[in-house]
Amino acid sequence: MATKLESAVKDIIDIFKQYAQKGGNPNTLEIEELKELFRREMKMFCECHPDPACTLTLTHTDIFDKLAEIIMKMDGSKDIDFSEYMTILSALAAGNES
Numbered sequence: 001m002a003t004k005l006e007s008a009v010k011d012i013i014d015i016f017k018q019y020a021q022k023g024g025n026p027n028t029l030e031i032e033e034l035k036e037l038f039r040r041e042m043k044m045f046c047e048c049h050p051d052p053a054c055t056l057t058l059t060h061t062d063i064f065d066k067l068a069e070i071i072m073k074m075d076g077s078k079d080i081d082f083s084e085y086m087t088i089l090s091a092l093a094a095g096n097e098s
């Protein structure tokens with residue numbers, strides 16, 4: 001039986017794959033895939049409006065947008081690989097320790 005941490009790591013990987021496969025390169029997240037992932041899977045970090053067209057205009061979105069922008073400038077690509085995704089998640093987690 002998997003431990004709580006093993007299950008959490010598996011979930012992080014599975015969710016990345018689920019969204020990365022939606023379009024473009026199936027091994028990376030295009031920016032729209034990343035935003036959809038955050039809208040649907042990171043609700044706690046995204047104070048969405050009741051509007052279903054909710055945009056990431058929120059508390060942590062500024063951090064998220066800046067990180068995504070920095071990552072894209074760093075490697076010049078317009079998509080985010082798994083290690084870059086982990087960088088964003090860890091930055092968000094570090095900013096929400098309590």
Ligand SMILES: [Ca+2]
Nearest residue numbers: 020023025028
């Ligand atoms: Ca993709």
